[in-house]
Amino acid sequence: MSDRTRRARDGAAKADGRPAEPPAGERIADWADSRLGIYGLAKANMRKIFPDHWSFMLGEICLYSFLILILTGVYLTLFFEPSAAEVVYHGSYEPLKGVLMTRAFESTVEISTEVRGGLLIRQIHHWAALVFVAAMLVHMMRVFFTGAYRKPREINWLFGWTLLMLGLITGLTGYSLPDDLLSGTGIRFAQGAILSVPVVGSYLSFFLFGGEFPGTDIIPRLYSVHILLLPGIMLGLVVAHLILVFVHKHTQFAGPGRTERNVVGAPFLPVYIAKAGGFFFLVFGVLAIMGAVATINPVWVIGPYRPDLVGTGAQPDWYLGFSEGLIRVMPAWEIDAFGHTLQLGVFIPFSLFPLVMAAIAVYPFVEAWITGDKREHHIAERPRNNPTRTGLGVAWLSLYGVCLIGGGNDIVATHFHLSINAITWFVRIGILVVPVLAFVVTRRICLGLQRRDRDVVLHGRESGTIKRLPHGEYVEVHTPLTPGELYTRTAHEQPPAIELGPTVDANGVRRRVRPADRLRARLSRGLYGPDAHIPKPTAEEHRALQGGDHH
Numbered sequence: 001m002s003d004r005t006r007r008a009r010d011g012a013a014k015a016d017g018r019p020a021e022p023p024a025g026e027r028i029a030d031w032a033d034s035r036l037g038i039y040g041l042a043k044a045n046m047r048k049i050f051p052d053h054w055s056f057m058l059g060e061i062c063l064y065s066f067l068i069l070i071l072t073g074v075y076l077t078l079f080f081e082p083s084a085a086e087v088v089y090h091g092s093y094e095p096l097k098g099v100l101m102t103r104a105f106e107s108t109v110e111i112s113t114e115v116r117g118g119l120l121i122r123q124i125h126h127w128a129a130l131v132f133v134a135a136m137l138v139h140m141m142r143v144f145f146t147g148a149y150r151k152p153r154e155i156n157w158l159f160g161w162t163l164l165m166l167g168l169i170t171g172l173t174g175y176s177l178p179d180d181l182l183s184g185t186g187i188r189f190a191q192g193a194i195l196s197v198p199v200v201g202s203y204l205s206f207f208l209f210g211g212e213f214p215g216t217d218i219i220p221r222l223y224s225v226h227i228l229l230l231p232g233i234m235l236g237l238v239v240a241h242l243i244l245v246f247v248h249k250h251t252q253f254a255g256p257g258r259t260e261r262n263v264v265g266a267p268f269l270p271v272y273i274a275k276a277g278g279f280f281f282l283v284f285g286v287l288a289i290m291g292a293v294a295t296i297n298p299v300w301v302i303g304p305y306r307p308d309l310v311g312t313g314a315q316p317d318w319y320l321g322f323s324e325g326l327i328r329v330m331p332a333w334e335i336d337a338f339g340h341t342l343q344l345g346v347f348i349p350f351s352l353f354p355l356v357m358a359a360i361a362v363y364p365f366v367e368a369w370i371t372g373d374k375r376e377h378h379i380a381e382r383p384r385n386n387p388t389r390t391g392l393g394v395a396w397l398s399l400y401g402v403c404l405i406g407g408g409n410d411i412v413a414t415h416f417h418l419s420i421n422a423i424t425w426f427v428r429i430g431i432l433v434v435p436v437l438a439f440v441v442t443r444r445i446c447l448g449l450q451r452r453d454r455d456v457v458l459h460g461r462e463s464g465t466i467k468r469l470p471h472g473e474y475v476e477v478h479t480p481l482t483p484g485e486l487y488t489r490t491a492h493e494q495p496p497a498i499e500l501g502p503t504v505d506a507n508g509v510r511r512r513v514r515p516a517d518r519l520r521a522r523l524s525r526g527l528y529g530p531d532a533h534i535p536k537p538t539a540e541e542h543r544a545l546q547g548g549d550h551h
Contacts, residue, residue, distance in 0.1 A: 497521070
């Protein structure tokens with residue numbers, strides 16, 4: 001029995017002196033609390049403080065889009081039939097009457113044309129999938145650029161990365177289910193990539209498709225994976241991710257009164273939960289409007305899949321454009337070795353995609369090894385204060401953008417009246433050049449912003465007021481920053497780079513330095529060397545300048 005219930009019971013008594021019976025609802029709550037411990041858990045966590053910043057809403061968009069995907073997906077499973085059996089269409093959509101198609105495609109057309117609200121739910125589901133992956137990517141970039149993945153959040157970073165990868169695969173399996181000409185071309189593309197795997201590629205393809213492409217097993221298998229396996233794993237990861245967010249709390253940006261040991265913000269109940277509930281309905285409303293007014297994946301126009309046909313403009317959803325762009329721009333390179341033909345023009349870019357994604361997954365651990373920092377970090381960094389990390393993030397995004405152009409080279413060529421060969425060569429060169437340029441430019445921009453912060457801290461903000469000095473010179477009066485603004489611009493750390501020290505001691509004996517230590521020192525200079533930051537102003541410099549005439 002909880003203390004609250006006991007005090008209420010002892011405080012109330014009947015006229016004859018016996019304790020009063022609690023209401024039925026209170027007895028049920030007391031019964032549940034004695035077995036589940038809900039009251040103590042809620043008392044400890046419902047008033048938990050969460051920092052308030054607009055960028056935290058990106059993670060909420062991921063969560064709400066995922067919930068909307070589940071709700072709309074349950075509705076669609078009531079009408080979709082995942083069968084590759086061939087039928088002749090005799091439905092209400094006249095242009096397709098008499099056309100041979102699979103039952104999967106026929107049921108998709110029926111959902112779109114005959115089921116009440118079916119087309120709207122289909123389009124909300126598809127838009128929610130696109131928004132879900134986009135929000136995950138932007139959310140992870142926010143975490144990356146602010147260093148919010150540092151200890152103790154490395155495991156949560158891996159959870160988020162796994163959710164992103166599973167989201168990509170779930171999207172691939174989902175838009176392949178209708179068996180229209182576009183999705184069928186995508187499956188054919190995936191099958192070609194699988195066949196490029198040396199030695200075992202053909203076996204993998206036969207196992208996946210149940211025989212020769214396209215077979216009759218792929219749609220039911222994709223359906224089971226799409227509605228059961230992947231959503232179940234993702235739901236478990238989402239719960240684990242939220243639990244760790246609750247345990248570790250959100251990072252907060254530097255500001256007055258904010259330290260590594262406290263949290264400044266609003267309580268989870270009732271403020272945060274009320275805002276979250278309203279935001280959920282806002283996201284749902286926006287997706288409903290998008291589904292109602294913006295047509296996406298009109299399968300009745302595209303038509304059913306036929307292995308002997310492919311349409312111009314066959315490109316994947318944007319989140320898989322990276323992988324297809326790599327394959328489209330790779331030269332047709334193949335070699336014969338040991339009696340096997342190796343399709344390196346497909347296999348090499350097919351392997352690069354997971355390698356690049358794996359580098360993103362392990363980056364927090366690599367950075368922790370380079371810096372040797374074992375402290376907990378709950379204050380988020382401004383991206384400008386870590387130019388190398390910010391440059392790497394922008395370089396990756398630019399690489400993705402170039403590969404996305406390659407993945408839709410036919411669309412770019414037809415819409416902008418360009419040569420597809422010119423686009424292909426631009427992408428081939430851009431893959432090597434654009435990320436390097438993006439890194440250099442971003443790093444210089446970050447250093448420029450650091451110089452600006454230093455000048456504003458030392459000299460104040462320009463006021464627009466012109467003052468004439470006694471000797472006749474005209475100067476602009478600068479307004480000093482408030483203590484809070486000064487703290488925000490100078491609270492970041494600037495750790496020194498790791499130095500190997502002398503390799504020869506005083507007695508002339510050479511000290512052995514491991515290659516790993518040399519690599520660590522070199523990478524540390526890239527992250528925290530003298531060229532990686534502008535020294536922030538000291539308190540003495542600020543007092544010396546602010547004590548004068550602000551000239």
